[in-house]
Amino acid sequence: MRTITGTVKHDDGSAWAAGLLKSRLMEAFTTATATYPCEEHVETLDADGYFAVDLATPDTGAAHYKITTPDGQPHYVYLETGPATDLQTVLALPGQAVSQEAAQTVMDAHENKVDTHRALLASDLMENTILAAMDQTIHNIEMGPYLLTYNLDGINGYTATTYPYGLTAPQAMTLVQWTQSYFVVTTNNPSNYWSIVISRVTGETVISLSTANSSADMWHPTINTTFDIAALVQGDNLYMSCIKQGNPGNLKLFTPILSFHSHIANP
Numbered sequence: 666m667r668t669i670t671g672t673v674k675h676d677d678g679s680a681w682a683a684g685l686l687k688s689r690l691m692e693a694f695t696t697a698t699a700t701y702p703c704e705e706h707v708e709t710l711d712a713d714g715y716f717a718v719d720l721a722t723p724d725t726g727a728a729h730y731k732i733t734t735p736d737g738q739p740h741y742v743y744l745e746t747g748p749a750t751d752l753q754t755v756l757a758l759p760g761q762a763v764s765q766e767a768a769q770t771v772m773d774a775h776e777n778k779v780d781t782h783r784a785l786l787a788s789d790l791m792e793n794t795i796l797a798a799m800d801q802t803i804h805n806i807e808m809g810p811y812l813l814t815y816n817l818d819g820i821n822g823y824t825a826t827t828y829p830y831g832l833t834a835p836q837a838m839t840l841v842q843w844t845q846s847y848f849v850v851t852t853n854n855p856s857n858y859w860s861i862v863i864s865r866v867t868g869e870t871v872i873s874l875s876t877a878n879s880s881a882d883m884w885h886p887t888i889n890t891t892f893d894i895a896a897l898v899q900g901d902n903l904y905m906s907c908i909k910q911g912n913p914g915n916l917k918l919f920t921p922i923l924s925f926h927s928h929i930a931n932p
Contacts, residue, residue: 671752684735822915
C-alpha cells in the first residue's frame with residue numbers, strides 16, 4: 666500500500682470542499698497476500714480540500730493508476746510501494762514507470778534551488794522521465810478494416826455478429842478516449858441490442874459499450890473514457906467485435922477513433 670495525501674484548491678486559492686478525487690487501478694495485479702482487480706476508489710475532500718487515501722501497490726514494480734482530480738482532469742501515473750507521499754509528487758511526472766523517489770529528487774532539487782539539475786539530466790532514467798512528462802498531447806488514431814464486409818448488407822448495415830475493425834499499436838501508448846458513432850435500425854432495446862467491444866487478440870477486453878439504452882433509427886456519437894486496459898505496448902493487436910444480443914435491427918458504424926498519450930523513450 667502507498668498512502669497519498671493532499672489539499673486541493675481552486676485557481677483562486679479557495680479550498681475545493683466536497684470535491685471528488687477518483688483513483689482507478691488500470692491493470693490488475695497480485696501480491697503475495699492479495700489480488701487487486703481493476704476498480705475505482707472515490708475520496709470526498711473535506712471542508713479544507715484535504716484527503717488521504719491508501720492505494721494498492723505490487724510487491725515489485727509499479728501499479729498503473731488513473732487519478733482524476735476534482736476538475737475532471739485525468740492523470741496517468743505509476744505508483745511503487747514506499748512511504749507516504751503527497752498528491753503533487755505523484756502527479757508531477759505522469760505516464761512513465763519510474764521510481765517515485767526519483768520524482769521526489771527532482772522536486773527537492775527545484776524547491777531548494779540546489780544546482781543538481783545537470784547531474785540528474787545526465788542519467789538515462791531521469792532523461793526518459795522528463796521526456797515522458799513533456800508529452801501531454803493527446804494523439805488520435807483510426808482503427809482500420811479487419812473483417813469489414815463480414816455479415817455486411819451494404820448500406821443497410823451489419824446483420825449478425827461481426828468483427829469490422831482492427832489496429833496494431835504503432836508504439837507504446839496509454840489510451841484515454843474512444844470515439845464511436847453507431848446507428849441501430851428499427852429495433853433496439855434492453856432485450857435486443859448490440860455489444861461493441863474492443864479487445865486484444867489474446868482475448869482481454871480493452872473497452873466496450875452497449876446500445877441497449879439508445880433509441881433506434883438515429884446516430885449516437887459517443888465518447889468513452891473508462892478502459893479496462895489502457896496501457897498498450899508497441900505491436901499490441903486490437904480488434905472490434907459487434908455482438909448481436911437478442912434480435913436487434915441492423916447495426917451501422919462510423920470508423921472508431923482511439924485517443925492516446927504517447928510514451929516517449931530514447932532510442
